[in-house]
Amino acid sequence: MRAYKLKDIISQGTKDLFYIWWQELKAVVKDQGVLIFFILVPLGYPLLYTFIYTNETVREVPAAVVDNNRSSLSREYLRLVDAGADLEIVSHCSDMEEAKTLLKNGKVYGIIYIPESFSRDITKGVQTHVTIYCDMSGMLYYKAMLTANTNASLMMNKQIKIERSGNTTIRQDEVSTSPIAYEDISIFNPQNGFASFLIPAVLILIIQQTLLLGVGLSAGTARENNRFRDLIPMSRHYHGTLRIVLGKSLTYLMIYAVMATYMLCLVPKMFSLVQIAQAGTLAAFMFPYILACIFFAMTCSIFIHHREACMMIYVFTSVPLLFISGISWPGTAIPKFWEVISWLFPSTFGINGFVRINNMGATLTDVLTEYRILWIQTGVYFLTTCIVYRRQITLSRRHVYERLKEIKKRRKTNIV
Known part of the structure; x- marks a missing residue:
């Protein structure tokens, strides 16, 4: 029951x-x-x-340049920046006020400022500075600006080391500029x-x-x-x-x-x-x-x-x-x-x-x-x-x- x-x-x-x-x-x-x-x-x-x-990353972010140095070294630096896929230099401004106007109007998303002492400092062996300004309304713009300028500065540093090293072979140049070889791989996010x-x-x-x-x-x-x-x-x-x-x-x-x-x-x-x-x-x-x-x-x-x-x-x-x-x-x-x-x-x-x-x-x-x-x-x-x-x-x-x-x-x- x-x-x-x-x-x-x-x-x-x-x-x-x-x-x-x-x-x-x-x-x-x-x-x-x-x-x-x-x-x-x-x-x-x-x-x-x-x-x-869906595009994953931003490419060819428009940027303005204020080059107060106007030397072969500053032009080489800007060429290296523009050669990458991250940035596109769309305007060379005479001063910061002109560049700020472009940034304010949304025509560019970043400014690269090269000081007047850029080439002189490098020639003297003194550390120089390149200043970047970015529109922080988008973090990807900042990432593109920073990545492009960092890669350009690293490449230029290698060239300067090679010129000053006095090495006679390509292998010696490789060892002096890159004692430790490394490869940048984005694990689990190949497109970064x-x-x-x-x-x-x-x-x-x-x-x-x-x-x-x-x-x-x-x-x-x-x-x-x-x-x-x-x-x-x-x-x-x-x-x-x-x-x-x-x-x-x-x-x-x-x-x-x-x-x-x-x-x-x-x-x-x-x-x-x-x-x-x-x-x-x-x-x-x-x-x-x-x-x-x-x-x-x-x-x-x-x-x-x-x-x-x-x-x-x-x-x-x-x-x-x-x-x-x-x-x-x-x-x-x-x-x-x-x-x-x-x-x-x-x-x-x-x-x-x-x-x-x-x-x-x-x-x-x-x-x-x-x-x-x-x-x-x-x-x-x-x-x-x-x-x-x-x-x-x-x-x-x-x-x-x-x-x-x-x-x-x-x-x-x-x-x-």
Whole structure:
């Protein structure tokens, strides 16, 4: 008898789970706002971000020159700067004021200033200086300016050393100018580009943020449609905590299994980004990440009482989360307080693990710390979700009982 009762409870719970899954799926399809965050944003945002940075690096950045030296050495230096792919000298100005005007009007993005004593200092064996000014509205402009001038100065230094060394053979010149031979290779980012560096982190963050927004919007809709402003409707199918949590999360998992495949596999392939992850490793790592994001979003949705609230709360957190993840800003430079705060978000460990798997070919063993923490977050946020939903079931029942008592009281008053 007891075994039969347990079997009946499991059977009813399973039916309720799939009923809740179906109701949540229908609610997602019918709600245009939720569809935007669950479907359109994951489809469109990766394409938009990747298309913006598709060139990876900036080339031939226009620059102005103020050459107060006007010697053969200064002209040689400028020739070396202009010969590279980073800068293009478009104007030779008579003074700094003319160059500043060009910079202000957006015709150039940098100024190279060569002092009057440039060649004289070199002839005397005194260290000289070349000053560069850059429009810092774009960090890539600064990078191009610095790279071009650094390469030109290194090349000119070699030429000066060779002239002064008095060596008689080419081999002696090579040894005197470059005692240690080196080769500059950009590991895991062969183009040394911005897209290969930033886009993988952005893709992972989009998964978390769209889940927060979509689940929050769905929770706000559920409260607005409930006469008692409760998250859980009063229905015989919504009596168990596990069936509610698992039913809703199954809906989100099915949607984001497809969306994650599109964002993490197809988008990088479409734009020829670095993609050396093994399919099995990537799938095994992304499974706990998506689960952690789902339960994290469901836990946070308890604070959403109106549809618009999730936009105000979550949409502005994307940039700070990208910074404190340690990808776009060095992790060692992040204050300890913000580092601890970053541990609360699945994106912190998801970004670091995915970048290492996708861009560096890491295995699960190599990202074991991030992988374990994601499973811990999945368990913790699953428990918090069950706690908050259990609380919502209790509140929903209390409101219904209070309503029934009020109706009975009115009926007795009318009879009297």
